[in-house]
Amino acid sequence: MVYDAAVIGTGPAGFSAALNLKIHGKNFIWIGSKNLSEKAGKAERIDNYPGLSHITGKELNEMFGAQAEAMGLTITEQMVNSIAPMGANYALMAGSEFYETRAVILATGTARTAVLPGESALVGKGVSYCATCDGGLYRGRTIAVVCNAARFEHEAEFLAGLAAGVYYFPLYKDPALSGENVELMEERAVEILGEERVSGVKLKSGREIAVDGVFCLRDSVALASLLPSLETEEGHIAVDREMATNLPGVYAAGDCTGRPYQYAKAVGEGNVAAHSVIAYLAGKE
Numbered sequence: 001m002v003y004d005a006a007v008i009g010t011g012p013a014g015f016s017a018a019l020n021l022k023i024h025g026k027n028f029i030w031i032g033s034k035n036l037s038e039k040a041g042k043a044e045r046i047d048n049y050p051g052l053s054h055i056t057g058k059e060l061n062e063m064f065g066a067q068a069e070a071m072g073l074t075i076t077e078q079m080v081n082s083i084a085p086m087g088a089n090y091a092l093m094a095g096s097e098f099y100e101t102r103a104v105i106l107a108t109g110t111a112r113t114a115v116l117p118g119e120s121a122l123v124g125k126g127v128s129y130c131a132t133c134d135g136g137l138y139r140g141r142t143i144a145v146v147c148n149a150a151r152f153e154h155e156a157e158f159l160a161g162l163a164a165g166v167y168y169f170p171l172y173k174d175p176a177l178s179g180e181n182v183e184l185m186e187e188r189a190v191e192i193l194g195e196e197r198v199s200g201v202k203l204k205s206g207r208e209i210a211v212d213g214v215f216c217l218r219d220s221v222a223l224a225s226l227l228p229s230l231e232t233e234e235g236h237i238a239v240d241r242e243m244a245t246n247l248p249g250v251y252a253a254g255d256c257t258g259r260p261y262q263y264a265k266a267v268g269e270g271n272v273a274a275h276s277v278i279a280y281l282a283g284k285e
């Protein structure tokens with residue numbers, strides 16, 4: 001099936017885009033977390049969201065969730081790993097799933113983790129973001145896993161069940177991953193090494209360890225890896241007033257397009273992006 005659109009991200013921007021596509025009867029897929037946005041849920045007190053006084057981020061998230069349910073919106077709980085042009089459409093890879101869509105709205109928030117030097121150039125050549133998709137390639141081999149949150153530990157555990165050896169780099173406190181073939185690294189990985197393929201990882205001390213692959217388990221994918229031909233400006237997606245990017249049919253909204261990082265901006269841009277997609281689709285018919 002070819003979707004009219006895919007909305008990537010379930011924060012305020014993605015929700016606003018999905019809501020408007022739904023109201024306009026579009027056939028779209030909404031991909032992200034069923035918990036909507038961790039970031040959006042963190043605000044202790046929000047005073048600048050029109051119409052709602054002194055609410056917390058958690059309360060706002062809950063209201064978004066209730067409205068999404070009432071509107072019949074469903075979330076496909078996956079992480080999109082890559083987007084590639086496919087004729088006039090786009091192909092999305094999310095976990096082991098593949099989706100084809102005519103338009104895309106990127107509402108991915110800001111990437112919290114910096115990309116490691118060497119990472120973007122080696123995606124698909126030993127660097128992976130998806131344990132389920134690529135884990136099998138490293139059966140009996142040695143890998144590094146850089147993991148930025150405890151909730152991805154089960155993916156690292158899955159990889160440890162396949163690989164001969166795992167150098168585990170947790171970027172959070174109190175990691176619980178263990179196993180005979182798991183080495184918990186106290187030093188940070190600072191670079192992914194390799195020319196044609198991944199050959200190793202460089203540590204902060206300058207020491208290099210040899211690995212066959214590197215898995216980066218994060219709650220967002222670096223833009224340069226997600227959609228390499230996407231134009232960016234200082235780490236944000238470059239857009240015009242229609243929230244259009246440099247790629248036909250690809251729009252962006254929310255924190256991923258730049259400052260100020262605010263709920264109201266995110267929902268406003270999500271709304272504009274949805275209407276731009278509707279106009280884009282109409283123009284193609």
Ligand SMILES: Cc1cc2nc3c(=O)[nH]c(=O)nc-3n(C[C@H](O)[C@H](O)[C@H](O)COP(=O)(O)OP(=O)(O)OC[C@H]3O[C@@H](n4cnc5c(N)ncnc54)[C@H](O)[C@@H]3O)c2cc1C
Pocket residue numbers: 008009010011012013014031032033036037038039040041042043044045046047048078079080081107108109110219220221226253254255256260261262263264266
């Ligand atoms: C502590 C704190 C307090 C704040 N207080 C305020 C405030 O008082 N007022 C205010 O206006 N703003 C506040 N903000 C900012 C506000 O939370 C953000 O501006 C808002 O959440 C941005 O929404 P967004 O949809 O653009 O991105 P996000 O909320 O970051 O949502 C992006 C979503 O996309 C998902 N995602 C990313 N990549 C992928 C992928 N490849 N595949 C699938 N899903 C993906 C993420 O997991 C996330 O769920 C605060 C933020 C924080 C952290």
